[in-house]
Amino acid sequence: MRTFQAKKLDEAIALALAHVAPIAETETLPTTDSLGRVLAEDIICPEDVPGFARSAMDGYAVRASETHGASRERPVLLKIIGSVEMGQDPRTLPSVHAGEACEIPTGGPMPDGADAVVMLEETERQNNQSVRLFAEVTPGAHVLSADSDFQRGELVFRAGHKLRAVDIGALIAMGILSVKIYRRVRVSLISTGSELVEAEHAIRPGQVRQINSHILRHLLEGAQGISLGIVPDDRERLRATIQHAVRESDMVLLSGGSSVGARDWTLDLLQELGEVLVHGLQIKPGKPTIFAVVDKKPVIGLPGNPVSCVLVFEKFVRPVLARRSGLRVLLPAHRLASAQLTQTVHSALGREEFVAIRLRLDESLGTLYAEPVLGHSNNISTLARADGILRVPSEFEEIPAGAQVWVELL
Numbered sequence: 250m251r252t253f254q255a256k257k258l259d260e261a262i263a264l265a266l267a268h269v270a271p272i273a274e275t276e277t278l279p280t281t282d283s284l285g286r287v288l289a290e291d292i293i294c295p296e297d298v299p300g301f302a303r304s305a306m307d308g309y310a311v312r313a314s315e316t317h318g319a320s321r322e323r324p325v326l327l328k329i330i331g332s333v334e335m336g337q338d339p340r341t342l343p344s345v346h347a348g349e350a351c352e353i354p355t356g357g358p359m360p361d362g363a364d365a366v367v368m369l370e371e372t373e374r375q376n377n378q379s380v381r382l383f384a385e386v387t388p389g390a391h392v393l394s395a396d397s398d399f400q401r402g403e404l405v406f407r408a409g410h411k412l413r414a415v416d417i418g419a420l421i422a423m424g425i426l427s428v429k430i431y432r433r434v435r436v437s438l439i440s441t442g443s444e445l446v447e448a449e450h451a452i453r454p455g456q457v458r459q460i461n462s463h464i465l466r467h468l469l470e471g472a473q474g475i476s477l478g479i480v481p482d483d484r485e486r487l488r489a490t491i492q493h494a495v496r497e498s499d500m501v502l503l504s505g506g507s508s509v510g511a512r513d514w515t516l517d518l519l520q521e522l523g524e525v526l527v528h529g530l531q532i533k534p535g536k537p538t539i540f541a542v543v544d545k546k547p548v549i550g551l552p553g554n555p556v557s558c559v560l561v562f563e564k565f566v567r568p569v570l571a572r573r574s575g576l577r578v579l580l581p582a583h584r585l586a587s588a589q590l591t592q593t594v595h596s597a598l599g600r601e602e603f604v605a606i607r608l609r610l611d612e613s614l615g616t617l618y619a620e621p622v623l624g625h626s627n628n629i630s631t632l633a634r635a636d637g638i639l640r641v642p643s644e645f646e647e648i649p650a651g652a653q654v655w656v657e658l659l
């Protein structure tokens with residue numbers, strides 16, 4: 250069996266990404282149902298939005314040139330030729346000529362001829378026929394142009410953009426009622442280990458409740474997790490399950506059995522079924538990680554220790570899943586907290602380390618403290634008790650107590 254040298258995390262990600270393509274299938278969905286989905290097409294704005302010039306203020310629509318020199322001391326008197334109603338077709342409005350003004354509400358369509366709005370607060374109505382203006386305005390003042398929101402022909406979103414609530418509003422504002430998106434990526438989840446039991450069953454000493462697939466399924470977010478249950482450390486059964494998973498899904502995540510122990514079959518099987526590109530990451534926890542490609546689909550062996558499994562998912566699988574999902578931006582934007590480290594964190598050179606952190610706010614001083622949560626990576630309590638993760642770069646041997654650090658919130 251070929252042996253591998255552990256890779257730096259970023260090198261491993263780059264190598265994996267070079268072997269992963271976005272899924273080919275797309276679907277068309279009503280825009281309102283596309284929250285969180287990934288666009289499979291560029292969105293070019295089909296029409297100017299709002300499509301007509303609107304007033305941004307309550308006031309009077311005028312020709313800016315008519316207001317020249319207007320002030321409290323020397324008001325300009327204009328004739329009122331009408332009043333704009335909300336929703337009125339601007340083509341039915343009278344044109345504003347020199348010496349004229351038209352009353353207009355916020356959002357009302359600008360009448361022909363007018364190129365600016367004088368705010369109501371800067372005016373005084375004489376009678377029903379005329380209005381005094383106390384301020385000079387320049388062309389365009391308090392007017393939203395017909396293309397002020399979006400311009401026809403503008404590239405609004407690129408393919409690979411994940412739609413947020415505000416984007417759905419923007420699409421509907423442009424009159425785009427359906428969108429082409431990538432179908433959801435199907436991710437098979439396999440747990441391996443003869444000691445594992447599903448939580449519905451009673452356990453006896455020596456057995457362990459399987460939790461990794463449950464965690465992973467919820468970390469997948471936009472992708473669809475397919476739990477294939479527990480496979481014992483049995484080469485043939487694991488082979489059959491991996492083959493089934495590769496046929497039925499777009500990506501496979503195995504947890505457990507990724508080291509080189511006598512009962513660890515994942516590496517051996519993935520070498521037989523496809524091509525293994527990575528075995529071993531220079532990170533802690535998370536070293537025994539495998540990246541393979543089987544039938545052009547990524548198959549990833551994650552460590553069984555739950556804490557390692559979660560960290561490898563976040564740091565290594567996340568970008569691979571993003572690429573497979575069609576996303577352009579492959580690394581998530583983390584929410585970060587700046588906090589003061591309460592005790593020195595030690596780390597081996599040449600290895601990136603991830604430390605679970607609990608945040609504590611000292612109310613009187615207003616200082617946020619970062620307390621390392623020390624615990625074995627087999628214990629999920631290490632993460633359950635933590636608020637975030639501190640990354641110690643590979644070239645650091647320690648981060649001293651008192652240092653101000655960034656904590657990635659979980």
Ligand code: AMP
Nearest residue numbers: 440458459460461505506507552553554
């Ligand atoms: P392995 O990576 O197979 O050597 O497993 C490392 C440790 O993680 C062992 O103590 C396993 O019992 C534990 N483990 C593996 N898979 C899971 C799982 N799905 N849920 C909980 N613990 C697991």
Ligand code: MG
Nearest residue numbers: 442505506553
């Ligand atoms: Mg095992």
